[in-house]
Amino acid sequence: MSTVRSRGPVPVVLLAGFLGAGKTTVLNHLLRSGSGLRIGVVVNDFGAVSIDALLVSGAVDGAVTLGNGCICCTTDADSLESVMGELAKPSAGLDVVVIEASGLAEPTALVRMVTAARSDRILYGGLIYLVDAEQFTETRTRHPQIDDHVALADLVVLNKTDRVSTDGAAAVHEAIRGANASAAVLSTTHGVLDPAMLIDLPDTVADDGPRQLELADLLADDHDAHDHDHAHLHDGYQSVDFSTATPLHPRALAAVLERPPVGVYRIKGVVFFDAPGHRGRYVVHGVGGHISVTATRWAADETPTTRLVVIGAGVDVDEVRTVLEATVAGDRTTDRQSMLAITRYEHQGRRAS
Ligand SMILES: Nc1nc2c(ncn2[C@@H]2O[C@H](COP(=O)(O)OP(=O)(O)OP(=O)(O)O)[C@@H](O)[C@H]2O)c(=O)[nH]1
Missing domain, CATH: 3.30.1220.10 (CobW-like, C-terminal domain)
Structure with missing residues (x-):
């Protein structure tokens, strides 16, 4: 199916999830799927060297790299805004921009950066949050704030379901539902996600009933927490x-x-x-x-x-x-x-x- 977007601001979709959940795998699948959708890509890694740029660049003419550490802290909002603005230029002809966050990024900070962007060429297209079906329970135990990240998602992708039993997948699904009652949850292996999801994300949310908490409330809550020495996932x-x-x-x-x-x-x-x-x-x-x-x-x-x-x-x-x-x-x-x-x-x- 070809799902080319009509004119208007370019949606910027965030792709987040803990280390190794399969974000680059999803991205490469979307880029190679031959959907006709023109996807701009921004990658960010936790380390100073972006390995992700090497792992996706074979599939796209130059993924933009936001380097030098985790996007949620070290990349200033202005450089992210200018990258998004460049990619959304009509001459670039893109239908959607996907920002792959580092596996230790704080999605809340990223959502805030994108929603605060002043350019009228872009609009926030939603958060896709990837979960590693096998590791999720342990990761959540180590990092309880992961639930806040799941809560922000518009679509949760339960990936690596090949690594768990049906019961195991159901238990993770229930945990995701506990953190986010309204987002669509899709089970995948090897990140096989329908590219149409990238531009249909806002509709998915609307169809799925009201959010448990409005985005503004979630962002406001996190902002308060920041003011009180909120620990970032990448601390430590x-x-x-x-x-x-x-x-x-x-x-x-x-x-x-x-x-x-x-x-x-x-x-x-x-x-x-x-x-x-x-x-x-x-x-x-x-x-x-x-x-x-x-x-x-x-x-x-x-x-x-x-x-x-x-x-x-x-x-x-x-x-x-x-x-x-x-x-x-x-x-x-x-x-x-x-x-x-x-x-x-x-x-x-x-x-x-
Ligand atoms: N068995 C299995 N392996 C998977 C699946 N999806 C991804 N992988 C593997 O998991 C590993 C990590 O995948 P990536 O896509 O690099 O994960 P990532 O979230 O981009 O990793 P970071 O950017 O380091 O956080 C790779 O070896 C993938 O091939 C899946 O559904 N099943």
């Missing part, structure tokens, strides 16, 4: 960026993915190994004990370079850096046999054994 989290053009050793990297340093929750990036038959661009993910690897190709103008980010709470940053530096192959031979340590995780999202 650290990120370590690692970049090298020297090939990594597959067994050494697999060991880090399988037994990451204490406190590490998320590892992601692109990796260069120099093994016969395996000189491609490996996209590597670790989320809460699951590892997945996808072999892709380097762009013609790309120098093979490893770029990884490691995120966790209470991690020893120096230790992580040392551990990552030790994955460089150096004098160690990388043969087909040693690549099995990595390729066994290809496409499968397997839990480290």
Whole structure:
């Protein structure tokens, strides 16, 4: 179905959700779905280096990166507004702009930034909040404020349902309903979301009955909380960026993915190994004990370079850096046999054994 928007302000949709819930997966699905919808993309990562820009850029002509840390604190509202204004220029011909927040961003701050934008070329198109069906219960226990984030959503996407039983999914669904009685909730695997949802989001909300709390009330509540030292989700989290053009050793990297340093929750990036038959661009993910690897190709103008980010709470940053530096192959031979340590995780999202 082609769902091209008619003239008028361009909706700006926020895509949020905890670390590794599947935001980039959703975005890539939307970009590749061939819906005819012209989607502008803004990405933001918690770390100083935007890995997400590398992970979506193959699918879009230049995702705009809001760099240098979590969008909700370090990006000033003016730069976000000017990025949105540029993307919404009629000459850009976009139907919708999607901002993928970092996995530790405060959606409330983002909603406030978009709704406060003065440009009449854009309008707030709603919040899509992604939930990792397997991790949600634990994440909510660690971070009770996640319920406030869910409460703000217009659409909650219950992703990774392949990782839970029917009863498990129902329990998470109930928890989502407890936090937000009015938003539509869609179950997905691998972020397969109908692109039409991006522009039909406000209607979805209207059809679904009145919000438990009006947006203005939710934003006002959070504002009060900010004035009283409200803790942000990313407080207590650290990120370590690692970049090298020297090939990594597959067994050494697999060991880090399988037994990451204490406190590490998320590892992601692109990796260069120099093994016969395996000189491609490996996209590597670790989320809460699951590892997945996808072999892709380097762009013609790309120098093979490893770029990884490691995120966790209470991690020893120096230790992580040392551990990552030790994955460089150096004098160690990388043969087909040693690549099995990595390729066994290809496409499968397997839990480290
Ligand atoms: N099994 C399974 N894996 C999934 C699903 N959706 C995404 N993944 C995997 O989960 C990992 C993280 O996905 P991303 O899309 O990068 O998550 P993200 O929310 O963008 O991550 P951050 O930006 O770091 O917060 C990747 O390995 C995905 O392939 C799903 O429905 N099922």
